[in-house]
Amino acid sequence: MASASAVKKIRKKKVFPTDDDVAEALAEYTFNLSKKFYEERDYFTVVISGGDLTFWLRKLLDTKYDDKIEWSKWHIFWVDERVVPLDDEDSNYKQALDRFLSHTKVSIPIANIYTIDQDCAALGDAKGAAILYEECIKKLVNQNIIRTYKSSGFPQFDLQLLGMGPDGHMASLFPGRYQINEKASLVTYITNSTTKPPPKRITFTLPVINCASYNLMAVCGEAQTDAVAKVFKNDFTLPSARLTADTEAIWYLDQAAASELPIGL
């Protein structure tokens, strides 16, 4: 794990008046990085989470982005996914599809949208889904679509868009559960998530999450106020407190989520 000082050094934050302002800023941050990366290397690898994020991504559909986003160069992944059928309302993929990906403006090629294996999803086979998702990522690293982090060989995604639960979980790395300590695998799984249903999930491991070039953690609402304050007091029992990145790890907060932040932080 990155040292406490390293985490504190790289962790940045911006506080916005409302969740709508957070969503606007998140869209601009995403747009700017997509341009940077696909102009540099013809690909933009972006990892999304579930929850409110999939609503906030709709800001990229605003007219100001019309004809400015080269969707065909986007490659989109999930930092975690519920192991339920891909057409299930609880699927992060289904939620992203309904709320964002299926919009006529979003023309990401189907082949560039990397869901978990649909058979494992339908069978509720979390271990199989994790193994196959890891194989998919390793194949894309070999094809140089996904970059690698320095000499580690770990995949380095361009941008990850994350959320945090009231218990301080990020992705499907939950406090007090062993998955947070997984160091060798790229993708692991949980079959008995209790603080956030459904119970069966796959998730990127902490090393993969922290290898990303840019990590944006978007947290809004008073339900997360306590967890946000704990993160910024470096309570590393919360998985979200351990978020870093290779270039930038930034927290976008609305006033409600930031309301108990220590002064001066």
Ligand SMILES: O=C(O)[C@H](O)[C@@H](O)[C@H](O)[C@H](O)COP(=O)(O)O
């Ligand atoms: O599969 C999931 O449940 C999500 O990926 C999860 O990790 C989410 O990001 C947080 O729970 C925040 O959720 P909200 O944005 O809905 O608060």
